[in-house]
Amino acid sequence: MNEQRVSQPPGPRAWLGLLVTLGPVLLVAMDGSVLFLAMPKVTEALSPTADQALWTLDIYGFAVGSLLVAFGNIGDRYGRLKLLMIGVAAFGIASAGAAFAPTPELLIAFRALMGIAGATLLPSALAVLSELFTDPRRRARAIGIFAATFAAGFAIGPLVGGQLLSRFWWGSVFLINLPVILLFLILAPILLREVRATRPGRVDPLSVFLSAAGLLPVIYAIKHAATEGLTVGTVIAGVVGLAGLVWFARRQRSLEHPLIDFSLFRDRVFTIAIITGLLPLAAWSATAYLAGVYLQSVHGLKVLDAALLTIPGALVLTVTCIVTPSLVGRIxxxxxxxxxxxxVAAGLLLLLLLPADGSGGTGWYLASTIVAGLGYGISFSVVADTAVAAVPPERAGSAAALAETSNEIGNALGIALLGSLATLFFRLQGPDLAGTLNETLQIPDLVPAVISDAKSAFVTGLHVVAVTAGVLHAALGVLALRWLPKSLSDADDAGDAGGAGDAGAESPARIADGETSGVR
Structure with missing residues (x-):
């Protein structure tokens, strides 16, 4: 794209283009959390095993996160609008397939295809906005709206899923995507223009393969060990996955255009920012899923009532995301x-007050989501800008790509790791009749003592997850207190390698720029 173009005030076409682009962005984010309240219904219909239920939830986030950077580079080379159109169409086809999947295996496969398609949408959509908004100030505002939409999608996913499930079957949570996708495919060619980077980097196919081939066996090993215990196959899968991840990391150091530039982590500010992108999403996804099961299967709420309880936390998260940029200018x-x-730590620890018998738990759940929602909203708002500001301008693209990827990987890792931790405690302390609480409660003629034991074991697992994630957040807060300079513009003076100092004020513009695209 032409970096010397004259900045002009955006007209109606630009704002309509933004509105149309936000539709797929909202869907990609929402589909990361829309199943949190739907899993009891999915379990009733498809009877997945414990590890299949976890794969259904997190394969989407793994596919998005592992391919996000690669598709950013592909869009640079072959055209972002073209890739965006293909990705949206594929997302719609995969959504329809997931809605009518007759088996857990097919549902997992279609969720993976949705994740692959979703990985094409975020970087391409962000880059296309740079063509619509050539004025840096308005472009920064558009990117802020983009980020707020993405955050809102994560927050309202459970609410949308609950509302649909109160009226329709579980597959409706995927069919809701189709009208938005159809509208985008009709309007996008009219409102949006093609965008290419001036000097796109080469995509390394082996790195793309190793990132997925290393991560997925490790996650499989963790899940299988949690649900079934250690086996020879589990150990082999874990070792193979770890070897793949080591190979991936070593290969990135020798590439001119690595998928992940590990040298950026020498900067303490950047490292804190990326972990802040990953850990809150991991905590939020795991506890939102487990709390959804708690509200329905332990507390006994209908899915619509459980969905309504997510509204206060979602509102707090979204409002915080919107107002945080203004507050950051002051604090x-x-x-x-x-x-x-x-x-986030305080909100998570409030989940310890959820009782095993389900009585009076809704008030503590609401308090938890509101307090933690403040932290989640801040995380969504400041991570990308902080990461980009911590590195030199010529590395802004890599920094922004890692910031986006950390969100998606965090969302998936939360379900995979923390969800497996909860499953492990349920297996160890539960009645040992099935792998999950929902499967156990579906067994006919259960005596009250067995039901009570199953619910108690599930709540114990939920409490362990809340404590684990809460302690990690508190520790990271202390680390940030010690590591981060009093003014992030003084990062270089604080001894951080490669800090860019006051580049943060211009980072939104740099992220969207054709040369240092934030999606590469």
Missing amino acids: GKRAALITCHFC
Whole structure:
């Protein structure tokens, strides 16, 4: 794209183009969480095993996260609008397939295809916005709206899923995507223009393969060990996956255009920012899923009532995401990042007050989501800008790509790792009749004592997850307090390698720029 183009005020076409582009962005984010309240219904219909249920939830996030950077580079080379159109169409086809999947295996496969398609949407959509908004200030505003939409999608996913499930069958949570996708395919060719980077980097196919071939066996080993115990196959899968990840990391150091530039992690500010992108999403996804099961299967709420309880937390998260950029100008990014982690830790620890018999748990659940929602909203708002500001301008693209990827991988890792931890405790302390609480409760003629034991074991697992994630957030808050300079513009003076100092004020513009695209 032409970097010397004259900045002009955006007209109606630009704002309509933004509105149309936000549709797929909202869907990609929403589909990362829309199943949290739907899993009891999916379990009733398809009877997945414990590890199949976890794969159904997190394969989507793994596919998005592992391919996000690669598709950013592909869009640079072959055209972002073209890739965006293909990705949206594929997302719609995969959504329809998931809605009518007759078996857990097919549902997992279609969720994986949705994730692959979703990985094409985020980087391409962000880059296309740079063509619509050539003025840096308005472009930054458009990118802020983009980020807020993405955050809102994660937050309202359970609510949308619950509303649909109260009226329709479980597959409706995927069919809701189709009208938005159809509208985009009709309007996008009219409102949007093709965008290519001036100097696109080469995509390394082996790195793309190793990132997935290393991560997925490790996650499989963790899940299988949690649900079935250690076996020879589990150990082999874990070792093979770890070897693949080591090979991937070593290969990135020798590439001119690596998928992940590990040298960026020498900067403490950048490292804190990326972990802040990953850990809150991991905590949020795991506890949102487990709390959804708690509200329905332990507390006994209908799915619509459980969905309504997610509204206050979702509102707090979304509003916080919107107002945080203005507050950061007053309190600074350091204070925002520290507040983020301590708020999430406090909110998660409130889940310890959820009782095993389900009585009176809704009030503590609401308090937890509201307090933690403040931290989640801050995380969504400041991570990308902080990461980009911590590195030199010529590396802004890699920094922004890692910030986006950390969100998606965090969402998937939360279900995979923390969800497996909850499953492990249910297996060890439960009645040992089935792998999950929902499967156990479906067994006919259960005596009350067995039901009580099953619910108690599930709540124990939920409490362990809340404590684990809460302690990690508190520890990261303390680390941020010690590592982050009082002013992030003084990062270089604080001894951080490669800091860019005050580049943060211009980072949104740099992210969208054709040369240092934030999606590469």
